[in-house]
Amino acid sequence: MAVGPATLPELKPVEGFRLGIASAGIKKPGRRDVVLMEVCEGASVAGVFTKNAFCAAPVTLSKRHLAQGAIRYLLVNTGNANAGTGEQGMRDAERCCQAVAELCGVTEGEVLPFSTGVIGEPLPVDKIIAALAAARADLNENNWESASYGIMTTDTRAKAACEQIEYNGKSITLTGISKGAGMIMPNMATMLGYVATDAAVDQALLQKWLSAAADKSFNRITIDGDTSTNDSCILVATGRSEVRVEEGSELAELFVAALNRVMLALAQEIIRDGEGATKFVEVRVDAAASVAEALAVAYTIAHSPLVKTALYASDPNWGRILACVGRAGVENLDLDALQIYLNDVCIVEKGGRAASYTEEQGQAVMNGEEILIHVVLNRGQLSESVWTTDLSTEYVHINADYRS
């Protein structure tokens, strides 16, 4: 199940960034499960990673290599997360980087490794290394779509986004792909994201903009509250457009806005493809006194199994939403002052069911696939949104059957 149309947008190539896909037979013979990405010399590369203390070996190694300097290759395998694999896992991640380095004539430190799939099984390094030559031979700037399939695990559809900026007669492209469907939660889900642009951006600035964009996109989605050991999002700026984006410029505003749109689209596609999802739900909290309380209310609703099962049943069960607001830990909450809406239908006001509300209105909203749960706290000026799914029997089936 997934929500909304499964069509990919047109994915424009990014000069200086090539992708190659191969099949290593990690979990299923013939499945595309290895993606190699080549970054041109002189590019800036930024990354954000899972905050799970049990992060996987490839995450540890990617952070280390990124801190050391220039990056030339990204290697992704699916089917095995190389997580919870101890010292052997670190040696295996290093072996993968060494193999890419030898094959492509760079140093091991110029390669970032990424793995997603089963936790706790040894990485089949030999299979991955055997597929590298084919992946390298496949490298092409037009391979974004094929790569979007190559990084999928339990995803039922590929995820990608693309934006172009025209500025002073010149053009900048941003193209990205992502994967992830379960174990989704703030601070990076079982989620991989790769975005490239041909803009020229200093590394420190690129890192700053990526972190800020991740905070408003990948760190604002939740399917089941579980944070993965492997989440990573990489932003590459090749500079090949020869348009430099400087902090504080008019172009920077346009660039950051486009980056945020690409990141949010990639994150929302993950929610639309959430395990067993039949609804795409935005939980928006307005007029909060702080970002923290807005997020506390939003996540309490978004994580509530009772709200999520009501969404699955298309049941406008406002009592469950109201109970979540009440237990979110907001101090001195004035119950009589807040309102709760489903889309634009007011369901709660003055501490109870809104006088104007009818069950038919609520039912009409809940029958839709895309639903806004909108809480107006009337305590301040701050707003936050998070995105989530319903909780279906299919979610339980998927996670009771799949060994992730």
Next chain:
Amino acid sequence: MAVGPATLPELKPVEGFRLGIASAGIKKPGRRDVVLMEVCEGASVAGVFTKNAFCAAPVTLSKRHLAQGAIRYLLVNTGNANAGTGEQGMRDAERCCQAVAELCGVTEGEVLPFSTGVIGEPLPVDKIIAALAAARADLNENNWESASYGIMTTDTRAKAACEQIEYNGKSITLTGISKGAGMIMPNMATMLGYVATDAAVDQALLQKWLSAAADKSFNRITIDGDTSTNDSCILVATGRSEVRVEEGSELAELFVAALNRVMLALAQEIIRDGEGATKFVEVRVDAAASVAEALAVAYTIAHSPLVKTALYASDPNWGRILACVGRAGVENLDLDALQIYLNDVCIVEKGGRAASYTEEQGQAVMNGEEILIHVVLNRGQLSESVWTTDLSTEYVHINADYRS
């Protein structure tokens, strides 16, 4: 579904505490849905209540009456929670108390009201009042078992516990009942609990002991992380045994231990009857540096949909447990120093799968109905346990179909 045998223990009467059951036809004709409890004059009464800011009208009123002084009657209705009902809800709760007061010759302030069931619907006060005479006529010290059925909502079985203490040739009885199956979470679930003892205990001391016992029982269970608007637990000490329990005495130790056993049994019965539950799971965290970090790790595991679906599948998926420990927010966690066990089988050590572990060992544990997930942090001296269930397709069915 429920875990373990459904037999009730022998429920010994508590002198000075009578229970009467009636049918008001609130949700289903003929169902026992009103329970009246009579407390003898001179008894001490203590209570703990939901911390949900959206607490129901009867909770607000019970707290107020309890603070005013002596209590003589407890009135419980099921089928309607009188929550999210605004000012009308408060008037309805007051009308119920007035009716009991008139019928029984006490003041309104001597009555505590309790409601559980659907949120946001007006309380059918007239139906409840019409059933009061029958409930009063039924008052009897031997009605504990019948009352345990009378307070059920989505429960599939009645829940009760009983302990007796012999001390210096005298006897003290503690008998209790509880209800609750979903919306279960620390800080009181959709849970009602009533415990009576014939010991004589000062009110302030009784309140202290009840709060402490609730913290280690009802506040340590979670089914779905949702805290109800209506949770209440009441402890009555009638004094009719003529044995006074004083703080710091040898008898106090025996009494508190018995109270804790009764409360824990009532709480654990709620978990065994958790909505859709097929497993009864203790999550124990040992050798923690603080209570807070022990509980953070325990609840992260107990709330994880991925761990809970793996439990439902009887899948020894240690990677999901490990990922929870990693994201629980424990600072400076030494991954290599901790161990994770399923019952007494070590599954994780040195940051990965234990060398001695075999899948067969883990599978044997997971095939059981009662499972201990045991995390040894090796950071300090503190231990905490929480109890939870698995997440089954049946849980989703129940909550997608039932308008609670």
